[in-house]
Each structure stands twice: as C-alpha cells, then as structure tokens.
Amino acid sequence: MPPLRPARFTARSSVPQAALATTWPPRPWLLRWPGLVVAVVVALAYVGSEGNVSALFSLEARKTLADFLRGFWPPAHDAAFLSQMVRPLFETVAIAVLGITLAMLLALPLSLLATSPVTWSPLADRPSTPARLAQAAARLVLNLMRSIPELIWALLFVRAVGIGPAAGVLAIGIGYAGVLGKVFAEVFESLPRQTAEGLAAAGASPLKVFVFGVLPGAMPILGSYALYRFDCALRASAVLGLVGAGGLGLQLELSLKMFDYHEVAAQVIALFLLVASVDQASRLIRRRLQHSRGLLRQSLPNRLIAAAIWIAACGASGAFLRFPLGELFSREAARSIWGFASAMFPPDLSRGFLAGLGPAVLETISISILGTAIAAVLGICLAYFVAYPSQREGAAVAPSAGLERRLMIAASWLARGALNLARTLPELLWALMFIFVVGLGPFAGALALGLHTAGVLGRLYAEVLEEVPEGPSLALRASGATGSATAWFATLPQALPQLIAYTLYRWEVNIRASAVMGVVGAGGLGKALLISLSLFQHHRSLTLIAVVIALVAAVDLLSGWLRSRIHKPASRGEESARRWNAPPAASATAW
C-alpha cells in the first residue's frame, strides 16, 4: 500500500529551507497508521450496519435483481400510465425551480451578514461588535438550516402547512439556503481583496465597497454554484414526494412497493433523462459563466435575458403548482406553523427514550461510514476507467494501437454512464430498491448510499486523476514500469490527498442522508422520526431533530479536522475554506 504522504513531503526537495520555517505539530498517533484506523473503522461500521455480504449474493437477491432488470424490458409505456407520470415530472421540476429561488432569496441576505466584516471594510482596524454578533448569528442560522436534511424539513413542513408541493418548496428553500449561504459567504471572503481595498481607500462606504468591489467578481461563481445546486434540488424534489411533498417520489415508491417493476423502470428512465438533460444544460451554462468572469465581459442583454427566463420559469412553476402564495403568507398559516413549532417544546428528554435512541444513532453513523467506504472503492475503480484514456495519452512510450484505443474510450464512456446512473437516482430511491434485494435494515441503506455516492465521488475522482501532473508517471514509464505500477506509484500518491479530502467532505453529506434512510425502512434515526410525526408526538420529534443536528455537527467537525491535517492551506482563500470545512471555492463549481 503506498504510504500516505501529504503534498508537503513531495515538495520538500524543491522548496528552500526558509519556507519550511513553519513547524508542523507532530502527528497524533491515530493518524500515524491511517490505513489501520480506516480498516478498523470500516469493519466496525460493517458490523453496525448489520452488513451481510451473503445476503447480497443470495438466491433471493439474484431473483429480485432479475425481476428488476426484466422490468426494464419493456418499461411500462401504456398511454394511461405515461400521462399519469407527466404531471409529477413537471411538479418535480417546478418544485426545484421555486425551491432554489427561495433558497437564493434567503441565502443572499444571510450570507451578507455571515461574511467576515473585513470583506467590506478591509481597512478598518477591527470589526465592530454588532457586526461580529450579526456574523455569528447569521452563521448559526445558516448552519442550522444546513444541518437538517431536506427530507426532515419536508416532513416538518408537511405537518405544518399540509401535504402538497408547498411543503416541498419550503423544504428545499430552507435546506438549500443554508448551503448556498455558507458557500456565498466563503466566496465573498476568498475573492482577491485589491478592488475592495482600493474602493475603501478612496473613501467608499462599506455598502458601496461590497456592491461594487466584491459582488461583481462573485456573481459568476455564485450563479454557477446556484445552477449546480439546482441539479441537486431536482434530485431532492424527486424524493420529497415520498413524504407527501409533491413530485415523482410517491408514485415511484408505490410502484416499487407493489413490485410493479415495469412502472418502476419507466419512472426511473424518465427521471434519469430529466436529470441528465438538466445536468448537461447547466454544465454548458456554467462553463460559459466561468469563462466570462468580470463585470464588463458579460453583456447586459445576456444577463437581462437570463433573469427574464428565470422569472418566467418561476412564474410558470408557481402557476403550474397552483402555489398557494396567499395562503402561505396568511395569518392562519403563520399561526399553524407557530402552533406546530411551539408544540414541539420542550423536547422529550426522558431517559427511556434517549436510551432507546443510542442504537439508532450508532446505526446512522455506521451507515454513513460503510456507505462512504463502499463509494470510495467503487468510485476509484470506475474513475480509473474514466480517466484512463487521458492518462495513457501522455505516455510517450508505445502509443496504443487503434483497437486498444477504441476499447479504452468505450470503457471510459461505459464507466461514465454507470457513474451518471448511480448519481442520478437519489439515495432514498436506491434504498427502496436495495430493501427488496437484501431485506429491511441498515445494510440496504449503506449499499444505497454507497452506490449513489460512488456516482458522485467517481466523477470527482476522475477529474482529479485527469489533472494529476504527468511528470512522475512519464518518468516511471520511461524507465520501464507497467501501466498498473505507474498508476499505483506515480498517479495515485499525487492524487491521494485530494481524493481523501473529497471523500471526507462527502462523508459530511452522507451523514445527513443516513439520518433519513429510516424513513423508508433502511435503518437509522429516520424511522423513529417517522413514527413520532405520525403519532403527533411532537416533543419526541424535536429531540430527534436535535440529535440529528448534533450528529451532523460532530461529523462536520471531525471531517474538517481530518482534512486540515491532510492539506496545508496555500492561500488565504483556502484558509477561510478550511475554517468553513468545505473544499476551496474554485472547486465548488466542479461539484
């Protein structure tokens, strides 16, 4: 196993002594044998998720898998069913559009408050106390919004404002506002300071400094990230139907539960096409945005057109969903939301209940760890195939023959397709399928999480592998190393820190997904929450949500700490990124 060497070691030989003046604290013993620690942790997670590899390969599992696949040939295509599917599909899109718009509306002011005051008063001596307090409060609010998974927000809003797409829009709006707000604040903080400093030196007020010095540079990145998040919102809204918040999820769940695999196949294909097309479109737009950074390069008519299209989309979505805007902002709705929220206090802290939660918490953690581990292994295998052609291209030795090259490219496209399929279907829908393969319980949840995350991580890994500097691998090949030796000793060690950083970041996302797996019966805290909400035991619901928030916060902290031990921050932007426990803003667009 190649030694885990962080980037600083490989740079030692070329960096002058003076630059190494920063002393690095000795590694805690835990990180000295990372391979061993990881193996032990994953083994524990396997036990905790009631892992059962034989169940995966049992006769029952193979029979179910065969039934699934048979459903795809042919998928249900009778007119009645297809017409029944159209409305939920459009609902899914409409909920995502309105949800992400709401998220941006909420995120912008909050992110402004959450940005370090240094950003718009770069020449001030020290930020004022009210500004500091506002910053802390805004960060807290954003973290709370982020920590609660969208499905739980949806469950709460369904109780508070009733079944229907409105609950879905609110759930996505608030959940994603937290994510967007944090990234926006980070982007504001990590932009080059020269413009802002110049304006401040010329005497502009903080507001003007921000609007003219910081905002224009940030806009393309913000727009790009919001567009990326729209992709995620689309996938999320497909799932929200499971709890009654509108969209395709409900229909899909029913078809799955009744073993109507032809219908399932039709809906999966429809969802895949929808997400893939939106994904492609948004990728094209984001690439254009990336190339036209700066205030002057983006023409005004283009931006007006973009804004007009977005508003039209919102209007159409609102009308299509018959969005009860008047009802939502009425006094009655406010009263019912307030009534629901206050019915949850005080949380149920009885010893019996809390003790009963222990196993569920451990299950949730196990699902997240095992799922991430499965994803990492699966992801790196597929990523290798995706990145293979570009890696081999660099080899000056023995250019590949025509047929071999074509096979490599075919394998690369197959791998890419597999990753896309895994990524497109939300974890919960995979969980529903795995429940029928390996039975109810956390193992189904871990497998589903592993498969979905493999799709996400695989794509990221492939990008990292493709961008690895080819010097070392060329040198190894030139001295006669085989392809696999080159990959193992030249490519992988260089890529490893970034791969691990992405994996750890994904673990943070996965703990949130693990918490809700139980809603469909795949283990963890979700089941208890579903029961407490169904039985109107609101005090217990509050306790469960608090436990989820605490769990998410703990994993975020641990993951951030681990990542900080692997990466040495190179710039101020990365420094603030490290503080905020997220990958640097530049790679945010790569997600």
Place this chain on the structure above:
Amino acid sequence: MTKRLFLVPILLSVPLAAAAEDTLRVSAIPDESPTELQRKFTPLGAYLEKATGAKVSFVPVSDYAATVEGLAAKKLDLVWYGGFTFVQARRRTGTAIPLVQREEDAQFHSKFIVPANSKAKTLADLKGSTFAFGSVSSTSGHLMPRYFLLQNGIDPDKDFAKVAYSGAHDVTAKWVESGKVQAGVLNESVLEKLFEEKKLDKSKVRVLWTTPAYFDYNWTVRGDLDPKLVAKVKSAFLELDYSNPAHKTILDLQRTKRFIPTSPANYASIEQAAKSAGLLKD
C-alpha cells in the same frame, strides 16, 4: 438579478379559487393505493353531490396523519377515517363528528397472514420473525394488532426480528405473498377483496390468526361545518339501499350492504387500546 427576483411574489399572486356555495372536500386515509381510493369514491361522490346539492371534490392525501391535520386545519370537510385516526382527529379538534359507518365496521377484525409455506401455527410462533404492519397510524394495520399482540404476551418491538411499516394494506399483502417478510397483518375487508379480485394468490398466503372484534372505520365531518349540510350528508348515507341498482354499485365499491349511524362513544375502547399500546399519550 437579486433585485428582479423581488418581483416574483407579485407575479405569483395566483387568485385563489373562491369557495362560493357549499363545497364538500372529501378525503380518506390512504390505506390502499391512490388509484383504488379514487375508483371507490367516484360514484359515491356523484351521489353525494346530487343528494346534498354541494359541490363535492375528492382530495387525495398520501399520509394518514395529514388527513387528521387537514380536518384540524379546516382544509377537509368529510373524511373516511379509521378508528385510531378518528380518535386522533377528535383529540385534535375536540368537535369532529363521526356520522356513519358500514355495518361491518361495528365488528371489525384484522387478520394475521403468513406465506403458505411458513411453519408458524400460532401467534407465539411469530417470535423472531420479520413482521410488517400497515401504516403507523392504521387501526386495523397497526394499533389493534399491536394491542392484541401485547395482550397475548408478544411485544412487537422486542420479540420480532424486524418490524416494518408498509404504509398500506395491499402492500402488506404483497410483501407477505412474495416472502419479503415472514408475517404481516392487515384489514380483513381488504384481504377478502384482494382474494376476490385475484390480486392475491390464495395458494401463497395463509391466514394465521384473526383478532377479536373492534370498532373501526367511519365517515367523520368537521365539527364547525354547517349543521344542515351535515344532516343532509348523514341522511344521504343512511338512505343508500342495496336493492336499488344505482346504489348497489356504490355500496359494492365500499364493500358493504348498508351504512349505519355511529357515535363517539363507540371509540372509547379504541382510545383505551391506543393508550395501553403506547401509541397515545395523555
């Protein structure tokens, strides 16, 4: 772009459909698939519209608890509840009025089913198996089976290997039929219907045990609905006559021969069972 987004709320001010005359928003607990609920209701809805003169619309709801919330939030007027959901609705609103029920519902049973090749012969044999209830809020699919299991010395949370909530009776039947769970419990009326319509293979599923009788489904109205409308609805149901061919279709879909009046007192024992099974806290 941010400034332009503030126009969105103005653009989205969709005028709400004004509820002019009497309207009756009807719903039902989703204990079967939505298409099935819609199919059962359509002729009944047409009949109610003619009998009461009110505009009747069926509001499908995907979650038991949401029907309770809907009645409490005045978004629903007439709801087909199970015994437990009625108790929940009554506790939430204080004034929900149960009007009528099918004559079968006064003496309702749940049936425990196992796959045909299962070795279980009595309830006690189910210990250690994977078990499927219906929805968490279901009377015949969860509450009363749980209550009777506890009465027979079996604690579902401790004695079963895994407990799942299928969400609907037909789903429970499917899971047991295909062997995905080792046992399940569901509504006797739905079970008979599934056998009759050949949607469930009689040779693959066996009834293990039938529970004692209890009060279950009823049609409940909001307490603050116009009393004249309430009276019209009640008499419309009670006038359904099996010998009348037009009514026969309606009654067949509802799987009964006639409706009888009911009252809140009938559900005191359900409330008691819920409290002792731990599903209702005071």
